[in-house]
Amino acid sequence: MAENYDVIIIGAGPAGLTAGLYTGRARLRTLILEKATAGGQAATTDMIENYPGFPDGVGGFQLTELMKQQALEFGAEIREITPVSTIEVEGDERVIKTEDESFRAKAVIIASGTEPKMLGIPGEDELRGRGVSYCATCDGAFYRDKVVAVIGGGNAAVEEAIFLTRFASKVYIVHRRDELRADKIVQERALANNKIEVIWDSHLKKVLGTGKVEEIVVENRNTSERTSYAVDGVFFYIGTVPNTVFCESAVDMDTRDFIVTDERLQTSVPGIFAAGDCRANLLKQVAVAVGEGALAAVEAERYIEEV
Numbered sequence: 001m002a003e004n005y006d007v008i009i010i011g012a013g014p015a016g017l018t019a020g021l022y023t024g025r026a027r028l029r030t031l032i033l034e035k036a037t038a039g040g041q042a043a044t045t046d047m048i049e050n051y052p053g054f055p056d057g058v059g060g061f062q063l064t065e066l067m068k069q070q071a072l073e074f075g076a077e078i079r080e081i082t083p084v085s086t087i088e089v090e091g092d093e094r095v096i097k098t099e100d101e102s103f104r105a106k107a108v109i110i111a112s113g114t115e116p117k118m119l120g121i122p123g124e125d126e127l128r129g130r131g132v133s134y135c136a137t138c139d140g141a142f143y144r145d146k147v148v149a150v151i152g153g154g155n156a157a158v159e160e161a162i163f164l165t166r167f168a169s170k171v172y173i174v175h176r177r178d179e180l181r182a183d184k185i186v187q188e189r190a191l192a193n194n195k196i197e198v199i200w201d202s203h204l205k206k207v208l209g210t211g212k213v214e215e216i217v218v219e220n221r222n223t224s225e226r227t228s229y230a231v232d233g234v235f236f237y238i239g240t241v242p243n244t245v246f247c248e249s250a251v252d253m254d255t256r257d258f259i260v261t262d263e264r265l266q267t268s269v270p271g272i273f274a275a276g277d278c279r280a281n282l283l284k285q286v287a288v289a290v291g292e293g294a295l296a297a298v299e300a301e302r303y304i305e306e307v
Helices: 014-025 040-044 060-073 136-143 155-164 184-191 286-306
Strands: 003-010 030-034 077-080 084-090 093-098 102-110 114-116 147-151 170-174 196-199 202-208 215-220 226-230 233-236 240-242 272-274
Touching (some): 003 093, 003 286, 014 030, 014 040, 014 060, 040 060, 136 155, 147 155, 147 226, 155 170, 155 233, 184 196
Parallel strands (some): 003 102, 030 077, 102 272, 147 170
Antiparallel strands (some): 084 093, 093 102, 202 215, 215 226
């Protein structure tokens, strides 16, 4: 028998935890499902400087742990599960299924977030976990006094490159353009750091090594010249893809598989809402995810009252 709830939230990142806080305060029986660790990608970020209320910044794990505690305090239940496989509608109920179990609810909030995008080059998959990483906060300490490369030029890439200088003796940033895309203040810090060297106008073409990362090959996009660099680790920050495979036949999505909603965060299916990075919005930030989590929760409560 499937367990019954008022609201089921898929994902325990900032959007999901905020939604759980709000539905818990509304005295709705709330279950938050998470396939990994509560906090989402934000929990793996060393320092978040643009979340309001923390003028000196706040650690990503610290911030999301406080969100988790607050959601639990107001009655939300958080459960680690195998990944959700489908969402189905049966009359007035929405059924969430995993490989092992199923759950029923009057309303569902999808807050499943994103995961790092893979570049798909030779050596990336083969050496994943053996020098290829997507989380500097998780793996940075393994590279004390070693040389690493960061792929990307946005905020995540540059901020994590700065973080890696705490451990590594040298950090290359490989960026495909002639200027970084990160916020100006973040760029200034990186370019002033004598441990960081930017490899401009270049694409990563290969990751090489026997059993572990030993070398990368980059190609200059203007000259097509290829250059090899000896490195011990490679950190990829080239964007994200939404965790929405489980709902591709349930709700409308855009061409990049982000969930489409209206201004009230209602998906194409009544009673199913979406919030945070998995939604087709313009800005993937913790502050946005928190706001959308709150709105989705309020709209889910209104929906339940009206049906």
